[in-house]
Amino acid sequence: MHIVLFLSPLLGAFIGWMTNYLAIRMLFHPRQPVRIGFWTWQGLFPKRQEELAAKLGEIVENELVNHSDIQRVLGDPEFQARLRDTVRSQVDEFVDRKVTRRLPTILASTLRGSVLERFKTLLVREVEQFIPEMVERAGQELEYRVRFSHIVQDKVRSFSIDKLEEVLFSIMKREFRFIEVLGGLLGLIIGLFQLGAFYAMG
Numbered sequence: 001m002h003i004v005l006f007l008s009p010l011l012g013a014f015i016g017w018m019t020n021y022l023a024i025r026m027l028f029h030p031r032q033p034v035r036i037g038f039w040t041w042q043g044l045f046p047k048r049q050e051e052l053a054a055k056l057g058e059i060v061e062n063e064l065v066n067h068s069d070i071q072r073v074l075g076d077p078e079f080q081a082r083l084r085d086t087v088r089s090q091v092d093e094f095v096d097r098k099v100t101r102r103l104p105t106i107l108a109s110t111l112r113g114s115v116l117e118r119f120k121t122l123l124v125r126e127v128e129q130f131i132p133e134m135v136e137r138a139g140q141e142l143e144y145r146v147r148f149s150h151i152v153q154d155k156v157r158s159f160s161i162d163k164l165e166e167v168l169f170s171i172m173k174r175e176f177r178f179i180e181v182l183g184g185l186l187g188l189i190i191g192l193f194q195l196g197a198f199y200a201m202g
Contacts, residue, residue: 009191016187020180028165046161053156057149074135083135084128091124 026043033042045052073079169176 008194009188011187012191012194013184013188016190017180017184019187020183024176024179028161031161043161045164049159049161050157053153056156057151057153060152061147061149071139074139080131080135083131084124087127087131088124091120091127 028043028045030041030043031046033040033047035041
């Protein structure tokens, strides 16, 4: 009897550790519903994957990324300045590599220098006039065609539970281990209290 009492803290530690260990695994297992009498048992993530996908989609679109953020980026002067730099670079490449090479040698040599630079400047200016309208149309098209919530939902819905478990365990390995150890520690403490209470009453 005394041996059993002395073992109770160790038994409590084992039960506490095993309970938390199983609770963590039951987040993902069993993958498919298992029917036991009137009770159906399935892991939390497999069971609620559809609901999780919908909720994550809402959170991403409402709290993280939405069309207002995209419009703000597109309308940012710094972004548009980088866009103009890209336009100038592309015009230079287009004129130097494609236009002048296709002209007769005499005409190409005539266009070089200040004449060619003025032509490039004029072309860049014409293209830059379309940038604000182009950016606005791009934003409208994105808003019409892209729904971030739907994208996230589709991704999460099609995500493999095996992969999700692997990812979460790789990220939260220490945290899961801490939860397991904490369960064992609490079980040990409860067992020691029980042992102390028994001797106090004896």
